[in-house]
Each structure stands twice: as structure tokens, then as C-alpha cells.
Amino acid sequence: xxxxxxxxxxxxxxxxxxxxxxxxxxxxxxxxxxxxxxxxxxxxxxxxxxxxxxxxxxxxxxxxxxxxxxxxxxxxxxxxxxxxxxxxxxxxxxxxxxxxxxxxxxxxxxxxxxxxxxxxxxxxxxxxxxxxxxxxxxxxxxxxxxxxxxxxxxxxxxxxxxxxxxxxxxxxxx
Numbered sequence: 001x002x003x004x005x006x007x008x009x010x011x012x013x014x015x016x017x018x019x020x021x022x023x024x025x026x027x028x029x030x031x032x033x034x035x036x037x038x039x040x041x042x043x044x045x046x047x048x049x050x051x052x053x054x055x056x057x058x059x060x061x062x063x064x065x066x067x068x069x070x071x072x073x074x075x076x077x078x079x080x081x082x083x084x085x086x087x088x089x090x091x092x093x094x095x096x097x098x099x100x101x102x103x104x105x106x107x108x109x110x111x112x113x114x115x116x117x118x119x120x121x122x123x124x125x126x127x128x129x130x131x132x133x134x135x136x137x138x139x140x141x142x143x144x145x146x147x148x149x150x151x152x153x154x155x156x157x158x159x160x161x162x163x164x165x166x167x168x169x170x171x172x173x174x
Contacts, residue, residue: 004082004156007075007121008044008051008098012059012067016043019054032124036061037096046124053098061094063108063115071105071115073097074156079104079118086155088116098122112148 013019020043024031029045034053036042038060045052055062055070062070076082079102083090089107097103101120108115145163152158 004074004076004118004158006050007073007119008053009072010053010055010062010070012055012057012062012064012070014057014067016054016056020045023052023054030124034098034122034124035100036098037094037100042098044122044124051122051124061098063093063105069114071117073103073117073119075121076104076118077120079120082118088155093117111151112144 011019020031023029023045024043027045029047029052032044032046032051033041034044034051036055036059040059042059042061043054045054057067058065064070083104083106089110091105091107093103093105095102095104097117097119099122101122103117103119106116106118149160153160
């Protein structure tokens with residue numbers, strides 16, 4: 001089970017049409033639609049084996065009313081078992097994810113503040129030869145890098161690439 005793959009990133013925006021145009025027309029990502037538990041169709045853009053799902057900020061499927069990355073989801077054939085086996089605390093959420101797939105939400109405090117979900121594959125295919133081939137990496141910003149590494153690298157099995165410390169966080173500037 002170690003090394004679970006990214007299935008999608010949920011992006012919250014106030015400009016769904018503009019962001020969809022950028023991802024689909026400007027970047028050439030294959031456009032799809034996915035259904036949220038309320039039955040609404042949402043734009044989704046395949047990148048390799050992963051997907052960017054675009055939702056209106058405040059949509060009921062999202063965890064917060066804010067814009068930006070709302071949550072990331074890792075693919076799992078059996079989300080409940082995988083989260084239990086990883087000894088991660090489950091956060092109450094709708095157990096139905098995108099396209100009617102089972103999903104389990106992990107308590108945000110256990111994964112250093114990023115919303116993490118485990119869900120079944122969306123099964124969207126991206127044609128080869130597209131302009132953008134894959135998502136290269138995801139950077140997790142954390143006030144405790146050691147805790148983030150412990151969860152994402154040692155516990156979940158994500159690849160570790162590098163660590164960056166932003167100077168403006170380390171220095172007080174007036």
C-alpha cells in the first residue's frame with residue numbers, strides 16, 4: 001500500500017469558467033466532467049494519471065470556503081481499510097466522493113493542515129502526446145516540516161524531493 005498515487009487535486013476558485021479555459025484551451029489538458037455527491041457536474045482536467053478538479057469556492061464538496069487547493073486525494077481501492085491501516089484519524093465527511101466513488105477524509109490535524117482524502121480512481125484517461133504530461137510534484141507548506149515528512153513520506157509513502165525554507169517566514173521584517 002505504500003506509495004499511494006495522486007488521483008486528483010480539488011481547486012476552489014471564484015472563476016470556474018476562466019480557470020477551465022486556461023487548463024483546457026490554453027494548456028491543452030483533456031477536459032472531462034465529474035459528478036459531486038449532489039449530482040452537479042464539475043470540470044476536470046486529466047494530467048497523466050492525475051486530475052485537476054475545478055469547483056466554485058464554497059461548493060458543498062469542498063472543506064473550506066477559501067480559494068486555492070482545497071484538498072488532495074490519493075487513490076485507494078479500499079479507502080476505509082487503507083486509512084485504518086495507516087493509523088490515520090478519520091474526519092467525518094460524506095463517504096461518497098466524486099463520480100459516486102467511496103471516499104474517506106483524514107483529520108486535517110493529522111496531516112499537517114492539508115486536507116487529505118482517500119478515494120477510488122476516477123478512471124479518466126489522458127491521451128498521450130498532450131502538452132502537459134504529468135504533475136511533477138506537490139509542495140506541502142507546513143510549520144513543522146519534520147511532522148509533514150513523517151506523515152507523507154514515512155507513513156503514507158510519498159516520494160521526498162527536497163525541503164525549502166522561505167526566508168520571509170524565518171525573519172521578522174518591519
